Amino acid sequence: MELRDSRIIVTGASKGIGRRIAELLLEKGAVVLGVARSTEKLRELEEKYENFYGLPCDLSDLQCCRAIIDTALREIGGLDILVNNAGFAVYGMVWEQDWRDIEQQVLVNMVSAMCLARKALDYMLEKNSGTIVFILTGAVFAPILGLSAYGASKSGLSYFAETLRHELDGTKIRVLNVYLGEVSGTEFFNNPSFKRLGERRCKYFCTTAEAVAKRLVEALEKDKEGRLYIPRILWLAAKTAPILNIAVSL
Ligand SMILES: NC(=O)c1ccc[n+]([C@@H]2O[C@H](COP(=O)([O-])OP(=O)(O)OC[C@H]3O[C@@H](n4cnc5c(N)ncnc54)[C@H](OP(=O)(O)O)[C@@H]3O)[C@@H](O)[C@H]2O)c1
Numbered sequence: 001m002e003l004r005d006s007r008i009i010v011t012g013a014s015k016g017i018g019r020r021i022a023e024l025l026l027e028k029g030a031v032v033l034g035v036a037r038s039t040e041k042l043r044e045l046e047e048k049y050e051n052f053y054g055l056p057c058d059l060s061d062l063q064c065c066r067a068i069i070d071t072a073l074r075e076i077g078g079l080d081i082l083v084n085n086a087g088f089a090v091y092g093m094v095w096e097q098d099w100r101d102i103e104q105q106v107l108v109n110m111v112s113a114m115c116l117a118r119k120a121l122d123y124m125l126e127k128n129s130g131t132i133v134f135i136l137t138g139a140v141f142a143p144i145l146g147l148s149a150y151g152a153s154k155s156g157l158s159y160f161a162e163t164l165r166h167e168l169d170g171t172k173i174r175v176l177n178v179y180l181g182e183v184s185g186t187e188f189f190n191n192p193s194f195k196r197l198g199e200r201r202c203k204y205f206c207t208t209a210e211a212v213a214k215r216l217v218e219a220l221e222k223d224k225e226g227r228l229y230i231p232r233i234l235w236l237a238a239k240t241a242p243i244l245n246i247a248v249s250l
Contacts (some may be wrong), residue, residue, distance in 0.1 A: 001131075001223055004029035007076045009068065011059060011116070012086030014041035016186030017135065020213035021083060026052055028217065031076045035059070035068060036086065059086050059112035060104050069119040081220065082120045084113035084157075085135040089150035091193040091250070101193075102149040109153035113162055124173050131174040131220065134161040138181050138205055138234050142241040144248045165226065174215075174225035181205025181234050183212060196248055204248065205234045 008025055012018035013034025019041075021033050026049045033053045034042055042054025053075050057064040072079050088102040088110040117132050124130030139151040140158045158177065165175035182202045186209050189200055207230050215230050229235040 001080075002082065003217070003221060003238070006030045006080040007033075007072065007078045008081040008083065009033045009035065009072050009079060009116070009120075010083045010085060010110070011035045011068075013054075014038040014044065015060055016188060017180075017183060017209045017212050018083070018085040019045075020185075020209045022052070022218055024213045024217045030081075033068075033072045033076050060107040062107070062111070062115060062151060062212045065112045065115045066119065068116060069123065071176070073123065079120055079123055079130065079132065081131045082116060083133040083135070083216075084116060085133075086112070087135065087150075088191060089147055089188065089193075090191055091146045091197070092144060094148050097149060098186075104155075106153045109150065110157045110160075110193075113157055113238065114220070117160075118161055121173070125171070128172045130172075131176060131225075132161075132164070132183075133176045133178060133220075134158070134218065136161070136179045138179055138237055140179070141238045142246055142248050144250060146250060174223065176219060176225055176228060178212075178216060178228045178230065179234055179238065180212060180230050181207050183207055183209055185209040205237065207231050 003025060008030050010018050010022045010032055010188055013022040014036035022034050025032050031051045034045060035055045035057050037058050039056045042056060045052045046054050050106055055071055057092055059065055076201050108185060134157060136158050137154050140155045144151055159204055161175060161177045168175060212230050
């Protein structure tokens with residue numbers, strides 16, 4: 001599809017992968033509504049790109065979540081692509097995790113994306129066109145010790161996304177499920193809970209925010225749907241890890 005003038009929502013557009021995705025789309029001439037909590041960072045993007053609109057919103061607040069699609073229809077005149085990217089992890093064994101952190105990971109990583117997709121579909125089904133992207137993780141293929149709640153939220157979202165993809169067979173609405181290895185150039189591991197692991201170097205299926213944004217934009221331009229593994233070798237882990245029944249340490 002031609003990205004110029006496409007109307008796109010990117011959640012988590014303030015930093016990391018979402019920011020690079022938003023910037024690349026803007027450079028292609030798309031009109032982007034970026035969602036995140038960091039008002040200052042959204043303002044920075046608004047100042048740099050005239051086709052960027054920042055929408056401050058805490059995605060754990062479902063009232064705010066519900067308003068995003070209506071805001072897009074009003075502010076950018078429609079919705080061609082929804083990129084569900086926002087997410088975070090709190091590290092700790094199950095018994096060490098604060099209940100509130102578990103709840104927040106589920107709300108932000110899974111429930112908000114489901115809510116946005118559901119609302120977007122009212123509009124997309126009427127037009128019989130559109131693309132919904134879910135940013136997922138290789139963590140759904142094998143348990144990662146200390147990331148139970150994060151992995152559970154992304155596994156739930158993966159199930160939702162894969163099911164939706166099949167439910168939409170026979171329509172012109174595409175679902176693109178993006179499974180990522182470890183990504184550098186983001187603030188994901190800056191959550192204070194990861195401090196106890198000391199200085200971390202990328203261990204598993206390493207890639208960069210830049211590479212993720214490039215592959216995704218290329219896939220959107222080629223009207224790709226289904227699954228995208230970044231890096232490609234992650235495909236092998238997806239096939240073998242469930243058979244090997246292994247758990248992974250960070
Ligand atoms: N980095 C990795 O190794 C890796 C691997 C696999 C998958 N992923 C996935 O990739 C996605 C992006 O992560 P990243 O690595 O780019 O991390 P990041 O640099 O920390 O960026 C996370 C983005 O999500 C937004 N966000 C977090 N909580 C939010 C909330 N409550 N409401 C609204 N926005 C919120 C953040 O914005 P504000 O803080 O401004 O709200 C930020 O823009 C996530 O879904 C993550 O699970 C990352």
